Amino acid sequence: MKILLIEDDREAADYLKKAFLEAGHVADIAPDGETGFNLADTGSYDVYVVDRLLPRRDGLSVISELREKGDTTPALVLSALGEVDDRVTGLRAGGDDYLTKPYAFSELLARVEVLRRRIGAKDVETRYVVGDLELDRLTHQVRRAGEEITLQPREFRLLEYLMRNAGKVVTRTMLLEHVWDYHFDPQTNVIDVHISRLRGKIEKGFETPVLHTVRGAGYMLRAD
Amino acid sequence: MRLPAVMRTTAARLSALYLLLFAICATVLVVYVTSLSVRILTVQTREAIVEEVADLGRAYRRGGLATLARVLDMRSRQPGANLYLLAGPTGEILSGNVEGLQPGVLDRSGWTERPFSYDRYGDAQDSGATNHTAVAQVIELPNSMMLLVGRDLGEPERFRTVVRRALMAALGMMGLGALLIWYFVGRRALKRIDNVSEASRQIMGGDLNQRLPVSGAGDEFDRLSENLNRMLDRINALNEGLKQVSDNIAHDLKTPLTRLRNRAEAALADVSDESASRAALEQTIAESDQLIRTFNAILMISRLEAGYSAENQDEIDLSAILADVVELYEPLAEDCGVELSAEATDNVSVVGNRELVGQALSNIIDNAIKYSSEAEAPKVTVSLKREGDGAQIVVRDTGPGIPPEDRERATERFVRLEPSRSQPGSGLGLSLAKAVMKFHGGSLELDGAGEGLSVAMTFPARKKG
Numbered sequence: 290m291k292i293l294l295i296e297d298d299r300e301a302a303d304y305l306k307k308a309f310l311e312a313g314h315v316a317d318i319a320p321d322g323e324t325g326f327n328l329a330d331t332g333s334y335d336v337y338v339v340d341r342l343l344p345r346r347d348g349l350s351v352i353s354e355l356r357e358k359g360d361t362t363p364a365l366v367l368s369a370l371g372e373v374d375d376r377v378t379g380l381r382a383g384g385d386d387y388l389t390k391p392y393a394f395s396e397l398l399a400r401v402e403v404l405r406r407r408i409g410a411k412d413v414e415t416r417y418v419v420g421d422l423e424l425d426r427l428t429h430q431v432r433r434a435g436e437e438i439t440l441q442p443r444e445f446r447l448l449e450y451l452m453r454n455a456g457k458v459v460t461r462t463m464l465l466e467h468v469w470d471y472h473f474d475p476q477t478n479v480i481d482v483h484i485s486r487l488r489g490k491i492e493k494g495f496e497t498p499v500l501h502t503v504r505g506a507g508y509m510l511r512a513d
Numbered sequence: 514m515r516l517p518a519v520m521r522t523t524a525a526r527l528s529a530l531y532l533l534l535f536a537i538c539a540t541v542l543v544v545y546v547t548s549l550s551v552r553i554l555t556v557q558t559r560e561a562i563v564e565e566v567a568d569l570g571r572a573y574r575r576g577g578l579a580t581l582a583r584v585l586d587m588r589s590r591q592p593g594a595n596l597y598l599l600a601g602p603t604g605e606i607l608s609g610n611v612e613g614l615q616p617g618v619l620d621r622s623g624w625t626e627r628p629f630s631y632d633r634y635g636d637a638q639d640s641g642a643t644n645h646t647a648v649a650q651v652i653e654l655p656n657s658m659m660l661l662v663g664r665d666l667g668e669p670e671r672f673r674t675v676v677r678r679a680l681m682a683a684l685g686m687m688g689l690g691a692l693l694i695w696y697f698v699g700r701r702a703l704k705r706i707d708n709v710s711e712a713s714r715q716i717m718g719g720d721l722n723q724r725l726p727v728s729g730a731g732d733e734f735d736r737l738s739e740n741l742n743r744m745l746d747r748i749n750a751l752n753e754g755l756k757q758v759s760d761n762i763a764h765d766l767k768t769p770l771t772r773l774r775n776r777a778e779a780a781l782a783d784v785s786d787e788s789a790s791r792a793a794l795e796q797t798i799a800e801s802d803q804l805i806r807t808f809n810a811i812l813m814i815s816r817l818e819a820g821y822s823a824e825n826q827d828e829i830d831l832s833a834i835l836a837d838v839v840e841l842y843e844p845l846a847e848d849c850g851v852e853l854s855a856e857a858t859d860n861v862s863v864v865g866n867r868e869l870v871g872q873a874l875s876n877i878i879d880n881a882i883k884y885s886s887e888a889e890a891p892k893v894t895v896s897l898k899r900e901g902d903g904a905q906i907v908v909r910d911t912g913p914g915i916p917p918e919d920r921e922r923a924t925e926r927f928v929r930l931e932p933s934r935s936q937p938g939s940g941l942g943l944s945l946a947k948a949v950m951k952f953h954g955g956s957l958e959l960d961g962a963g964e965g966l967s968v969a970m971t972f973p974a975r976k977k978g
Contacts, residue, residue, distance in 0.1 A: 389809075391805050391808070393798070393801075393802065393805075443840060469837060469841060471837065471841075471867075471868060471871045472868055473868055473869075473871055473872035473875065474806050474809060474810070474872070475841070475875050475879065476806075476875070476876060476879045476880075476942055477845060477879055477882075477883070479841050479842055479844070479845050479875075479879075482844040482845045482848055483841075483844055485844075486844050504795045504798075505794075505795050505798035505799065
């Protein structure tokens with residue numbers, strides 16, 4: 290996909306551009322808010338990655354003006370500001386996701402790829418199918434190879450999120466955010482325990498694994 | 514020579530200024546008073562002369578020149594007499610008690626324009642002819658003779674001189690006194706200020722335990738020194754805290770960084786083993802994540818401690834947060850063999866920040882599970898109840914607990930008590946929880962009645978806004 294990266298730190302921007310390329314995406318770099326706004330306004334991108342503090346123009350004002358002009362391209366805000374209410378400000382300005390520096394690139398990439406899925410996909414699907422695993426959002430039923438699997442409500446939401454983003458890396462932070470609606474750092478990786486329970490339920494007695502661990506990044510649901 | 518230094522002190526400058534102002538005022542006053550007195554004396558003199566002239570005029574009209582001359586003669590002889598002079602048309606003196614006159618005095622009739630000098634009869638015999646000054650009225654008589662009636666100005670002049678001398682003497686003495694007072698007082702003040710400066714220099718030089726001298730006089734110098742000393746004490750305490758935190762940060766971050774580096778080095782040394790390199794890289798990422806987490810926690814604590822703001826606060830449902838966090842930790846507790854249970858009153862709301870409270874509670878539950886998992890029949894109970902208009906969450910565990918003397922320290926940054934050194938963690942969990950509670954205007958208390966540890970998060974009654 291085509292990513293517009295508005296970031297004034299040259300080194301970070303170059304590194305991200307290279308990393309996006311390796312992941313199979315194309316990225317344009319804008320070194321300041323004004324240039325970024327003009328590129329976004331005239332070009333067509335799938336996702337904007339915007340730093341908050343930019344020369345010539347603040348990142349949030351770029352996003353909010355684009356939103357006013359009817360641009361719905363998903364935007365991810367990068368920020369070193371870790372103020373308690375910073376995320377709220379960022380999301381209110383029209384950002385779709387928010388990542389605080391320092392961040393791991395795997396986290397950024399995972400979030401960008403998930404953001405992109407939102408284009409057009411308005412969560413209207415009521416059934417997700419990955420290989421022989423099916424999830425029905427209406428009846429709250431989960432089947433694997435036709436066999437019903439009973440899940441706890443939280444496990445169901447966990448699986449639903451993983452299936453909605455099947456084939457993409459989902460980080461622990463993203464899971465905590467979307468499934469539990471919290472954004473903090475648990476001291477212990479509690480998410481891993483939840484995943485291993487879910488894994489136990491959906492893979493027990495089946496040959497092929499569907500819920501994969503991506504070392505150093507997170508998890509991915511994929512039918513091999 | 515200290516004088517120039519004394520001159521540079523504020524006290525000395527002020528004294529000099531006062532002295533100058535006082536001298537100016539005194540001079541102006543004295544000059545005004547003397548001139549006023551002199552003017553009064555002069556007016557009196559003139560009135561006396563006018564009266565004399567009227568008298569003499571009457572004598573002249575009565576008996577002509579002869580009578581005038583006789584009266585003049587008579588009056589001239591009286592002690593302390595006025596000046597009388599009768600001169601012929603050519604200016605020769607015919608009668609009176611004036612022997613010599615400043616030229617030009619008799620040229621025009623009327624009041625003499627300014628005081629003139631003259632010689633009295635008998636002056637010439639005195640050693641050194643004195644020059645008297647006088648004012649007079651000159652009258653031209655019908656036969657072109659000139660009559661002069663005047664009065665010596667000795668009195669007002671003497672008065673003026675006396676006053677001038679007294680003023681000079683007073684100003685001189687005042688100046689001298691000021692100089693002396695100044696020198697001693699200024700020098701004493703200067704000495705004390707020098708002492709303070711010296712002490713400050715030593716403090717700036719790094720001797721932070723040095724304090725400014727206090728003389729015990731209880732004056733403003735002492736008060737200043739005492740306040741500065743208190744400030745230094747405060748700075749010292751903060752410094753100590755800062756030093757401890759930086760030491761801890763350095764220590765706690767150095768260890769994982771060193772591990773990180775060594776692991777990478779070891780992996781480089783053995784490039785043939787693909788899987789070992791991969792494992793090393795993965796370890797490196799995991800280690801970096803932990804470091805980032807630690808940094809985030811440090812930053813978060815600093816921000817929370819930096820100030821309380823009511824802006825990002827809402828009505829939050831503590832019961833729901835408790836249920837969420839307990840649910841999040843249930844699988845972990847089960848894996849560790851810990852029985853985790855919650856006893857919560859429903860719909861307990863306070864004003865606060867949901868994410869922060871969630872983080873704090875998760876840190877405390879995390880600790881409780883970690884430390885009680887070693888115990889027999891480990892249990893962690895999380896309870897929530899209303900406390901007046903506020904609320905209180907208590908997390909109890911059956912772990913080893915914390916001895917009372919260590920409880921205060923346990924919530925300090927990076928403090929990892931001995932038994933916990935072996936456990937994973939940054940030593941920031943409880944400090945973050947404490948900072949969060951402080952941010953909410955509440956408190957975090959550690960207690961251990963019975964066995965294990967109980968941590969109480971108390972939320973005060975607060976209204977939003």
